[in-house]
Amino acid sequence: MAEVTVKSISIKRGTSEKGDWVNTIITPTEGDKWTGFLDGLTFLKEGDIIDITEYQEGSGKNHNKILKYQKVGSAPPTGNGKGDMTPEMWAEKDRIERASIEVQVAYKGVPELVETLEKYPENQLAVAALNWAMSKLGYWSSLGVEPEKAEAPSNAPEMPTPKQYGRLKVALEGYDVKEAKDILIERWHTNETKHLNSEQMEDFITQLEKGKGDEPEDISF
Helix, strand or coil, X not given: CEEEEEEEEEEEEEEECCEEEEEEEEEECCCCCEEECCHHHHHCCCCCEEEEEEEECCXXXXXXXXXXXXXXXXXXXXXXXXXXXXXXXXXXXXXXXXXXXXXXHHHHHXXXXXXXXXXXXXXXXXXXXXXXXXXXCCHHHHCCCCCCCXXXXXXXXXXXXXXXXXXXXXXXXXXXXXXHHHHHHHHHCCXXXXXXXXXXXXXXXXXXXXXXXXXXXXXXX
């Protein structure tokens, strides 16, 4: 455990395969600098006191990395209530709030979009909107596809269609669940169909139909 009084902070941003990241570098009133990727660190200001309960020791030029902490003291107010926040802090606060709102909108919109595509599968606007929503919910990241920031990912694999999900339901009837999951794990190292794209889903349905001893057929809905 280490108690640190903040003298100043600096913020670095970037993007990796896992998405956007924000690194907060804390200069304390005493001792070496600290670094951390936790959202709350970006809102610390001069005079704040934090108790670092878990950290990863740095080596060489790398600072100690904060893994867990709690704020135990605050800087005295400046009088107007707004001077405590720097423009960079306000920008980071807006980014986090905007991301939260986008995720909520995406979560609420997915069921309606799926219903629309069941009725109108060629509706490209609905397809683009669903791609955007799924990217905000982290779906494309789970497939190893880097999500785009503000638009539907153009390089994302095609999602399974409502028709495929209908065929999957039929193919799974009377099927041993463990055997079905074993096929998924053997072919794609996952036991959940939500991680499959359209091509993989088609192959999975074919494997299930072959396992029943039936010839695959195009089922019309």
